[in-house]
Amino acid sequence: MKIKAGVLTVFLFALAGGAFAQQGPVPTGVPALNHVFLIMMENHGYSQILNNPNAPFINQYARQANLATNYFAVAHPSLTNYLEVVGGSNFGVHSDNNPDWHNASCTTNLASGTVNTDNPASPAICPISGSGTDAATPLLDCTNEVTGPPCEINIDGTHSYAAATSTLGITIADQLAAAGKSWKSYQESLPMRGPDLVDYSDGNFTNLTDFTKINPQLTPPLNSGDIVQLYAAKHNPFVYFQSVQEGTSPHAGYANMYAFDGLHGLWGDIASGNAPNFSFIVPNQCNDQHGRSNGTAFCNFDPNDNGTQAGLNPALIILGDQVVQKIVTAIHGSQAWKEGKTAIVVIWDENDYSVQPIINQVVTIVDTNYGVHQLKSGEFYTHFSLLRTIEGGLNLPCLNHACESSTNTMSDLFGDR
Numbered sequence: 001m002k003i004k005a006g007v008l009t010v011f012l013f014a015l016a017g018g019a020f021a022q023q024g025p026v027p028t029g030v031p032a033l034n035h036v037f038l039i040m041m042e043n044h045g046y047s048q049i050l051n052n053p054n055a056p057f058i059n060q061y062a063r064q065a066n067l068a069t070n071y072f073a074v075a076h077p078s079l080t081n082y083l084e085v086v087g088g089s090n091f092g093v094h095s096d097n098n099p100d101w102h103n104a105s106c107t108t109n110l111a112s113g114t115v116n117t118d119n120p121a122s123p124a125i126c127p128i129s130g131s132g133t134d135a136a137t138p139l140l141d142c143t144n145e146v147t148g149p150p151c152e153i154n155i156d157g158t159h160s161y162a163a164a165t166s167t168l169g170i171t172i173a174d175q176l177a178a179a180g181k182s183w184k185s186y187q188e189s190l191p192m193r194g195p196d197l198v199d200y201s202d203g204n205f206t207n208l209t210d211f212t213k214i215n216p217q218l219t220p221p222l223n224s225g226d227i228v229q230l231y232a233a234k235h236n237p238f239v240y241f242q243s244v245q246e247g248t249s250p251h252a253g254y255a256n257m258y259a260f261d262g263l264h265g266l267w268g269d270i271a272s273g274n275a276p277n278f279s280f281i282v283p284n285q286c287n288d289q290h291g292r293s294n295g296t297a298f299c300n301f302d303p304n305d306n307g308t309q310a311g312l313n314p315a316l317i318i319l320g321d322q323v324v325q326k327i328v329t330a331i332h333g334s335q336a337w338k339e340g341k342t343a344i345v346v347i348w349d350e351n352d353y354s355v356q357p358i359i360n361q362v363v364t365i366v367d368t369n370y371g372v373h374q375l376k377s378g379e380f381y382t383h384f385s386l387l388r389t390i391e392g393g394l395n396l397p398c399l400n401h402a403c404e405s406s407t408n409t410m411s412d413l414f415g416d417r
Contacts, residue, residue, distance in 0.1 A: 045351030
C-alpha cells in the first residue's frame with residue numbers, strides 16, 4: 001500500500017508548500033538555540049515527583065536549573081500528549097491506539113473530524129497527514145480509563161481548547177527537515193529492526209515475532225503475552241505520521257530513530273559530538289516511571305492511583321530518577337554542552353491520576369548552558385507552550401495550537417540573562 005517514491009515526493013513537496021504557508025511566525029523571546037534535548041517521563045503529577053525522597057537527583061536538578069511551577073499536560077492519555085508536544089495538536093486522537101501502518105486508503109481523523117478514543121473503542125490510527133479538524137479538549141475527559149463521573153481533568157479544571165479547523169498534520173520533525181536542521185527520536189529498547197510496524201518490543205522480541213518458530217519444546221511455551229512492552233509506539237509520536245512511515249523526505253523517516261545503545265544511538269551521539277539540533281529522548285516503560293504489569297517487582301505499576309506519593313511504587317520513581325541523572329550527566333559532559341547555546345528539558349507527559357479534583361499538573365525542568373538558573377516560574381504553561389518555545393529557539397514557525405494567543409512562550413525559563 002506504499003505510494004511510489006517519485007510521485008509521493010512531488011505530491012508532498014506541493015503539499016508542504018501550501019501547508020507551511022499556513023503556519024504562524026517564528027516565536028520571539030527565546031535565544032537562538034543550537035541544541036535542544038527533550039526528555040519525556042511518564043504518568044506522574046507534580047506533587048508525586050516534587051519533594052519525593054525517592055527522586056533525589058530530579059529534585060536537586062529542579063532546584064539548580066529552572067522549574068515551571070504552573071505547567072500542565074493538555075489531555076489524556078499518553079499518546080495525545082506526545083502528539084501535542086511535537087505537533088501542537090492531538091490531530092483527532094484521544095487514545096493510545098497503535099498506528100494503522102502504511103494504510104493509504106484510510107481516512108485521517110483530521111479529514112473526518114471524528115475522534116479516536118479509548119472509550120468507546122476506536123480502530124488503529126490512520127497515518128496522520130494533510131489538514132483538517134482536530135479534537136476539542138474539554139475541561140473533563142470521560143473517554144480514557146474512566147467513564148465518569150468523576151471524570152479526569154484534562155488541564156487544570158479551568159482551561160480548555162476548542163477544536164481547530166485548520167490543523168496541519170505535521171510535526172516539528174517536518175519543520176526541522178524543511179529547514180535543513182537535524183532531529184532524532186531516541187527510544188530506549190527500540191528493536192534492532194527499527195520502528196516500522198512495531199507496536200511494542202522488549203528490545204528483542206516484538207508484536208511481529210512468530211513464536212511458532214521458536215523451540216516448541218519449551219514449557220511453558222513462549223508467547224506474545226510474555227513480552228515486557230519496554231518500547232511502545234505510543235511513546236514515539238513521529239511514527240504516527242505519514243511523512244515518517246513513508247520516508248517522504250531525506251530527513252523525515254525512520255533513519256532518525258534509534259535506541260539508546262549502538263553507534264548512532266543516544267549514548268554514541270552524545271559521546272561523539274553528533275547530537276542533532278533536536279533530540280527527543282524517551283526511556284523505556286520501566287525507566288520512564290510508567291511501569292508494566294508483567295515486569296519485575298521494580299517495574300510494577302503503582303499499586304494505588306490515588307494521586308499521592310504514598311500510592312506509588314517507589315522502585316519506579318528510583319529507576320526514573322537514575323535514568324534522568326544518567327542522561328543529564330552525559331549531556332553535561334558532551335561537546336553540545338560546551339559550544340553554542342543548548343537546553344535540556346525534562347517533562348512528564350501527564351498526571352495519570354488526575355481524576356477530579358486532582359489536576360493535570362506536571363513537573364517541567366529547563367536547564368541551559370547559558371543564562372538564568374534557579375528560577376521558578378509561576379506563568380501558566382502547557383505542552384503547547386513548550387513546542388512554541390522550542391520552535392522559537394530553533395528558528396521555526398509556530399505550529400497549530402502553539403500559535404494561539406493564549407499559548408505563552410517560556411521566555412523566563414529559557415532566558416539568557
